[in-house]
Amino acid sequence: MKIAQVSPLFESVPPKHYGGTERVISYLTEELVHQGHEVTLFASGDSTTEARLIAPCAQSLRPEMLRYPWLAYHTIQMDMVAEMASEFDVLHFHTDYLHFPIAKRLGTAHVTTLHGRLDLPELEPLYKRFPHIPVVSISNSQRAPLPWGDWHATVYHGLPDNLYSFVPEAGNYFVFIGRISPEKRLDRAIDIALQCDMPLYIGAKIDKADEAYFEEQIKPLLRHPKLQFLGEIGEREKRELLGHATALLFPIDWPEPFGLVMIEAFSCGTPVIAYPHGSVPEIMEDGVTGYTVTSQEEAVRAARNIHLIDRKGCREAFERRFTATHMAENYLRVYQQLLSG
């Protein structure tokens, strides 16, 4: 009989130490080979077998057998999508890559928007395996680590044009919005505000992974009376806070694929002071929607001159490039392309 054995990839088959599942798979596989069956083992490349070995990865992945509830629900979801696929002209996925194997076999046009950073080591073998899955980037810079993807377009994020109201006259404070994590560089934002002697409002959540960073690096800085730490804030508070700010400080230190809060600021008329990482150079129009800076010195100078930026120009830039209507039009063009191609 021709038999495929599909093993988890967490441990080699057989495993080096513990790993009951992989050991049993090994015993079963070798026994079937021994009995004369034609066996193929899909397992990590450090496996040892008399069967034909097909290895999706060179090394076994990690010792802990991690199982996650979210995976069950995404598996259910993909089955639902597959079952109903023929009802649709286009399937638009936003679920990373989980659906790739099934999407390419469904016979319905599909496209995937990649929302995350793409410089993770496991994505190189993944996208080399799936070179013909149509993908959309949310900035051109996001694509850099995966030039072999089947890129159909960059579609910038958009907001409903009435989601934020234009605020013609700003208050007198800076704002920092987002997560508190090393790559978001709240420490830089604090330094800029204090050097300018301006109040800084901080609306930011702290992920579990960043709690130690917050306690050690950020909390000691927050004692200054010019700084207001608000924790995680809701949409309404954010609108208020962002709309009346003199500027949004966005001194990031990582290749952020798309800085949504920047276009939220623009839509209120609030200019942005940003470091030019990731998507920032594509989103910012230097001197029009704020200033792009490469050092704290420049940032402080830009912050002191921020009144030179016309708030109406920021709003106009938003309307010209970053509305939900633009986004939808751009996606519809992609859908049409898929259907006519």
Add this chain to the structure above:
Amino acid sequence: MKIAQVSPLFESVPPKHYGGTERVISYLTEELVHQGHEVTLFASGDSTTEARLIAPCAQSLRPEMLRYPWLAYHTIQMDMVAEMASEFDVLHFHTDYLHFPIAKRLGTAHVTTLHGRLDLPELEPLYKRFPHIPVVSISNSQRAPLPWGDWHATVYHGLPDNLYSFVPEAGNYFVFIGRISPEKRLDRAIDIALQCDMPLYIGAKIDKADEAYFEEQIKPLLRHPKLQFLGEIGEREKRELLGHATALLFPIDWPEPFGLVMIEAFSCGTPVIAYPHGSVPEIMEDGVTGYTVTSQEEAVRAARNIHLIDRKGCREAFERRFTATHMAENYLRVYQQLLSG
């Protein structure tokens, strides 16, 4: 146009707080509806949309957007399997449920052995969604939480019959093998050994998740001179240790789907003292391969009488029920059934 939008399920669409991806999906979806397209959104049930909502789960899953490298490699693996499916008579999966949506569409007979515990809450909706995926349990008790699975057989794990050698004369010590975690109850094993005034060798690894438990609950107990903590041990050490033990102590406190170490003990002729959880009553033959006990008092009595168990009877039980040959034969019966059904 008829468009499906497939969102991650981590946050509702739109999200309650942060969650850039789900917000953008919401903006896009509503805009497409607004433009007159027929849009279906596959997203968590707490989403709000003008599109048709299809919810694989009632609530969004969790706030952290977790991405895991292992998922990329298992995705590659499933694509490899799918591409080659027609080469095989049978596909035998050991990868939980990740492959269910694609396996059922491949047109090749397939079966999945479930190696883990099945009393996790997310598995109920999952197996209700996939009632016709042929599955095999590794003990009858393992099935209890999922009676609606398409169970084709229980196939007990097996070991190559020459993997361990029969040791006719035991040494004079007990052994505990496995992980150190609350449900494995090393504390009970220690108590049994000390009450019998017997040495206990402990060959056990400590997962990251169990480090605090080890430090707080177990480490203080290990100071006694009768106890030898060896940490994680290799296969060869294990054979030596297990083969010459007076008995394996297996006082578990959880529904272990299959206690592989019990049949390893049998194959050396080493009897087992076990609490009757999970698969234990199916694997143990009380009075033949050791003793099943329900209290520490009984366990100590059993340990003192363990010389009444014939080591040859343990080995014979192994040869009768738990060799790799038996396991392979049982699986081949399942494969044949699938092909003729």
